[in-house]
Amino acid sequence: MSKKEIPHKPVQESSTRRRFITFPPLWLLLASIICVLGLVFSVTDFKDTLSSLVSHLESPVHDHPTTQIKPMSYPKTITGGCNCGGIRYQIDFAEDHDWKSAGHACSCTACRKQTGSLALYLHSAQKSELTWTSKSTWAEFSSAPGSFRVFCKACGSSIAWQDREDDSETGITIGSIDEEFLVGKRDADDKPVGGFGAALVNLDGGEHYYGRNAIEGVTDKSRGIWYWKGGVGVQFQACNFSST
Numbered sequence: 001m002s003k004k005e006i007p008h009k010p011v012q013e014s015s016t017r018r019r020f021i022t023f024p025p026l027w028l029l030l031a032s033i034i035c036v037l038g039l040v041f042s043v044t045d046f047k048d049t050l051s052s053l054v055s056h057l058e059s060p061v062h063d064h065p066t067t068q069i070k071p072m073s074y075p076k077t078i079t080g081g082c083n084c085g086g087i088r089y090q091i092d093f094a095e096d097h098d099w100k101s102a103g104h105a106c107s108c109t110a111c112r113k114q115t116g117s118l119a120l121y122l123h124s125a126q127k128s129e130l131t132w133t134s135k136s137t138w139a140e141f142s143s144a145p146g147s148f149r150v151f152c153k154a155c156g157s158s159i160a161w162q163d164r165e166d167d168s169e170t171g172i173t174i175g176s177i178d179e180e181f182l183v184g185k186r187d188a189d190d191k192p193v194g195g196f197g198a199a200l201v202n203l204d205g206g207e208h209y210y211g212r213n214a215i216e217g218v219t220d221k222s223r224g225i226w227y228w229k230g231g232v233g234v235q236f237q238a239c240n241f242s243s244t
């Protein structure tokens with residue numbers, strides 16, 4: 001045996017130490033209570049911080065939603081319609097569908113009034129791609145000569161924008177696309193999987209009309225190519241409003 005055993009020495013407690021253990025002084029009691037209260041509050045703060053962190057992780061990134069879907073995936077077929085189901089459509093995208101320019105948005109007054117939203121998001125479908133599978137509650141309204149807007153006369157949903165002379169394409173309201181395609185199908189944890197919203201809206205390359213109506217601090221930060229008015233004319237970035 002190389003290790004030498006060290007015998008335990010019995011420790012004699014002094015009478016002062018015994019008194020201290022049995023009757024601790026008042027200042028020590030108060031200090032202990034303060035420490036315990038401090039610990040309780042810090043644990044509460046920690047729990048709050050932890051729960052806010054968890055909720056943040058559960059609802060990821062509100063500021064830049066499009067960065068969540070990478071690489072961009074594109075649908076072959078989507079369906080959509082109004083709230084009551086009176087108007088329904090299906091879009092079968094062609095191989096050469098122009099994903100770069102089909103998604104666009106407009107902040108003009110008529111688009112706002114029609115939808116009740118701060119901006120109208122549309123995706124242009126070619127005539128050969130679009131099939132109206134139900135038109136039982138179809139209604140039209142012209143907010144400007146040469147075009148009309150399709151809405152449901154039963155539930156009021158805004159469905160499409162159409163040029164009267166050129167019917168080669170139709171602007172479908174992106175909000176009317178069925179959730180399973182726009183957001184994604186729900187998995188067992190109710191999380192959306194495989195939605196095509198980013199591709200349909202195309203915020204990075206899509207055009208945004210009537211930037212003059214953008215609302216400071218709300219819609220003026222949307223990405224895309226902005227135009228001051230309509231789809232032609234001055235192009236600018238939304239974040240440069242004040243200098244344009």
Ligand SMILES: [Zn+2]
Pocket residue numbers: 082083084085086087137152153154155156157
């Ligand atoms: Zn309807």
Ligand SMILES: [Zn+2]
Pocket residue numbers: 106107108109110111112120209210
């Ligand atoms: Zn508009």
